[in-house]
Amino acid sequence: MPTRPEKVYYFGTCLIDLCYPQAGMAGIELLRREGIQVIYPQQQSCCGQPAYNSGFPEEAKKVARQQLKAFPKDYPIIVPSGSCGGMLKHHYPKLFADAPEAAEAQRFSERVFELSEFLVRVLDIKLEDQGQPIKVTWHSSCSALREMRVIEYSKSLVRQLKNVEMIELQRERECCGFGGSFSVKQADLSSAMVADKVTDIEQTGASLLLSGDCGCLMNIGGALEHRQIPIPVKHVAEFILERAHG
Amino acid sequence: MANPVTVDFPRNFTKALNDGQLRRNLRAAMDTLGLRRRNLFSDPEAFEQLRARGDAIRRRALSKLPQLLEQLERKCTENGIQVHWAETPDEANRICLEIMQRHNATRVIKGKSMVSEEMHLNHFLEERGIEALETDLGEYIIQLDHETPSHIIVPAIHKNRDQIARLFHEKIPNTPYTEVVEELNAIARKILREKFFAGEVGVSGVNFAVAETGTLCLVENEGNGRMCTTAPPVHIAVMGLEKVVERLEDVPPLLRLLTGSATGQLITTYFNMISSPRKPDEKDGPKEVHLVLLDNGRTQIWADPELRQTLKCIRCGTCLNHCPVYTRLGGHAYGYVYPGPIGSILTPQLEGLENAGAMATASTFCGACEEVCPVKIPIVDILRRLRIEAYNKVDSPHAVKGHGYKVNAMESLTWKGWALSNATPWVNALNAKLLGLLGPQLPRLPAPDIVKKWTQSRTLPKFASKSLHVLAKEKGLSDE
């Protein structure tokens, strides 16, 4: 872990960029409130994971190379997603293993941190809860859980909020069935998985679902909405920022 | 695997997903197995240490595979075990048949063995007038119903008690209907006992073969496996050639990992170590022991350092138990002998991507399999490798069979376009803007297939009118 830096880079992720920019901005705001200068390189785009996991590594590399270029300096790179974070941190070194950029990719990967881990471990953020009492539940994305191993940090942020009761899912460690192109290529399987996830969420009695990954939120949120179940979904950064603001 | 019929994955998957009884049976069984495993490996640190040992033992064995196989053959031969090599399942079947015919056998009894399933041995023998009776209770149940195993450890896991009770009542003459487990056990036991005495040859699998001593290790719970290897005058053990380990002392940690991962047991009821046929002064045991070593593409897998890790597998089945896909489909939907995560990496390598490549798409890459695998097989990395080779012709002697079968102009073009957009900031910005503008209009456009599939069970997300790029700029964030 780095010591508290003056400046950090922010990697917004393509999904947040296009569909959930307010979640991305919330992460930025949380960092700025801690006195950190946030740099948002306009040259950034996608981490490359969609192509990488679908079987198109050359295309993934092309896009990944663009990210190496967009984040040239030594600052930590903060990512509000376990999934894209995992790609940048754990898969870039593999992707470029035999390429001229191998050393660069290695250094890049060492600078990558998932947002909640950074907030807790480096900034030791303290949250004052200004909100009304609420029951929420938490969805762990597989990559945040198994690749980035940051779930405890995300949850500890929510636990700091004194008016928030967190009810854990019965099958918290089970995938929601998103898996990027999986949800399209294996649509039936994916639907069966997200259906079970939705049932699990309903059973908690919570009035809001939180997660640190917008991919899962898009999948689960879409399924909740499709069934007209009135449980909204929210990125954890957006939630804690709102609560702290009152 | 002798019959690479093209498997209709979409049809199989839909059928399994719509089978509510199957889904409930699987869920209940997997929950129990998962819980038992967690209770046994309750200390994460100790488990990690044991896992690291298991991984190291399997790596070491594979790194010396050719020498160890030679040593195993030498030691076994010294011990009086006759060793046979088979390159293909067909060869392995013929070796078994030839031994059986030499002894005029018409009835053989079998212990549980996935390699014999890989060979489709029962079917092969049946066609040649030899009856092969499965004696493992689970195997016996599915044999009664003319099915194949749906799990590599618990072959009848897809059936619940009522279904088994009905099956016994219908298929075994003069059997009253009963759901009492002890009674069901007793019924099977009585029938199997009689068959044991009639069996002329016993067939078994091998869990570990020790090169140092020429010992075949067999793990089981019911004692039926032991009957197969001791009651008949001839014992044939079949194994995939990756099952060899170097030293006797390698066995205990692996055994611990195997039983703990598979069924959450600290030890099993029976652990057999077979080191020779009956000796002149001994009163029991078979007079002949044969070991059939099957390659079936394993040396090709072994030649590639990444794919080789597939062969570390000790067939504990725990990756199946923890796989969200397997849990919803069961083994039969995969259409091949090895289902679940291990099947999804092993089968396409054995059968070729053009036949079984679709198995590699039945994963979200959630990593639950890797997390529990007792010998740390990087299942997700290998799955990704299979997906890559499905779309790309590879210029390497280690390429997976059938590589490039999916080469597809449309899909390649899509990804090329995606790459161009995401590697060129101004194109990316333009796209974001267009999507933002179009966002509210999109539902009115005719939906492409990909959107239709998504919206079967989910509402589509809306594109934001301003992207994060734009918001960040408006907020005055530095673009250093």
Ligand code: SF4
């Ligand atoms: S891949 Fe690992 S978890 Fe799966 S059966 Fe093999 S050893 Fe067990």
